Amino acid sequence: MAEKSRLRQALSKWADSSEAHQRDLRQSQARDEAVAIAEAPEREHVIVNGVLRTVTLRPRGGVPALEAELDDGSGVITVVWLGRRRISGVAPGRSVTVAGCIGKQGGVPIMFNPRYELRP
Structure with missing residues (x-):
């Protein structure tokens, strides 16, 4: 019986339309805030969407670094995760949203160590 009640609680949590609706709104807002890579300002927090063209392990200063090229059609940005050898799901052809500060x-x-969201 205890398992059924936990299962019901879990299902009711996911079935709550208001929570699901809020989650969908947050995701759509994140997409709406995104700017084109070509128009993204430097040294400001930005969100960009795109597709990963390449993903390589390229050490920087003796520290492992996962480096990827993100392309949104308007331009390309290099995204670097310092101290990472790999990130599950980060692969060429994957759609990703990244957030952080852009430098040159x-x-x-x-963009170094951005927050990221893997998209379908």
């Missing part, structure tokens, strides 16, 4: 390195836009 060698004239190329770059």
Whole structure:
């Protein structure tokens, strides 16, 4: 009996339409806040969406770093996760939303250790 009540509680939590609706709104707001890579300002917190073109392990200063090129059609940004050898789900062809500050390195836009969300 205890298992059924826990199962019912879990199902009722997911079936709550108001909670699901709020989650959908947050996701759509995150997408709406996204800017085009070509128009993203430097040194400000931004959100960009795109598809990962390449993902490589490229150490920086003796520290492992996972580096990826994110393309949204308007431009490309290099995204770097320092101290990471791999991130599950981060692979070429994957749609991703990243959030962080953009800098320039060698004239190329770059974002270090962004928050990220894998998209279908």
